[in-house]
Amino acid sequence: MIDFKLDPKAGVPFYRQIIDQIKYGIASGKLQVGEQLPTVRGLAVELKVNLNTVSKAYKELEIQNILETHLGSGTFIGDSDFKITPKQKQEKLHSICREFLTIASSYGFTTTDLITELHEMQNSKNK
Amino acid sequence: MIDFKLDPKAGVPFYRQIIDQIKYGIASGKLQVGEQLPTVRGLAVELKVNLNTVSKAYKELEIQNILETHLGSGTFIGDSDFKITPKQKQEKLHSICREFLTIASSYGFTTTDLITELHEMQNSKNK
DNA sequence: AATATTGTACTATTGTAGTATTACAATATA
């Protein structure tokens, strides 16, 4: 289970911080498929926010096929790899990159600039 | 001069659409250094928005050292290459890429995924 | 100097995001 934490000074909405922490928890292996998350009320009390704030986070992750909610029993980590087809994943990657390119080009950067920079960031990370 | 167009359905604020079109105009060479932009009133009438909306766009671009405004005479494309140092440009590129990485990783994509995709997009563009 | 033209500043209005309050509906469990 994750040790959830909210930072009111982060400038990021609470519900989005919750989303990010769950996503990161999955990516890092701290959260396993099938594992139950805290109940909306439980996490709301723990984080001292309203239960709707937690609910909003869970709901958005359910739309993204990352969580499964079962009324009466709770919310669980879904097996998103089974639900998101490789094609859907590829399309998501494509749309993210296209959006990125649009923003970058408005600053005058080329695709090559971006690739170069990403390479450098990758290298400096593994020092 | 650019043929400005606003899309109310874009989900992007008017002033930001104006900003993007000017930036893209510069990047694509349609706007030259020293060239005068429409007056805030002129463009406001043309786009059927309030003059403050145009003013806001110009002001933000002036902060970014992309435009120069001269009260009484108008707003002009500045020689941003002289004003933005290579170091600043590099930092901008870096911050854009880091932000991009954060978003992408929340979807489970790695830096390598992104680089690969960008390469493919670059290749398919030059067909 | 007078006037027109330019950008600026202040204020009000509208819409939306984020969060909370409260009541409800579905399911599990005793």
Added chain:
DNA sequence: TATATTGTAATACTACAATAGTACAATATT
């Protein structure tokens, strides 16, 4: 079947972003 536990829905409050209305200040032009 009764009750507790779970997520859901409707509503409202607050803050802020976006835009507009209006008046102002600086500069150019005559």
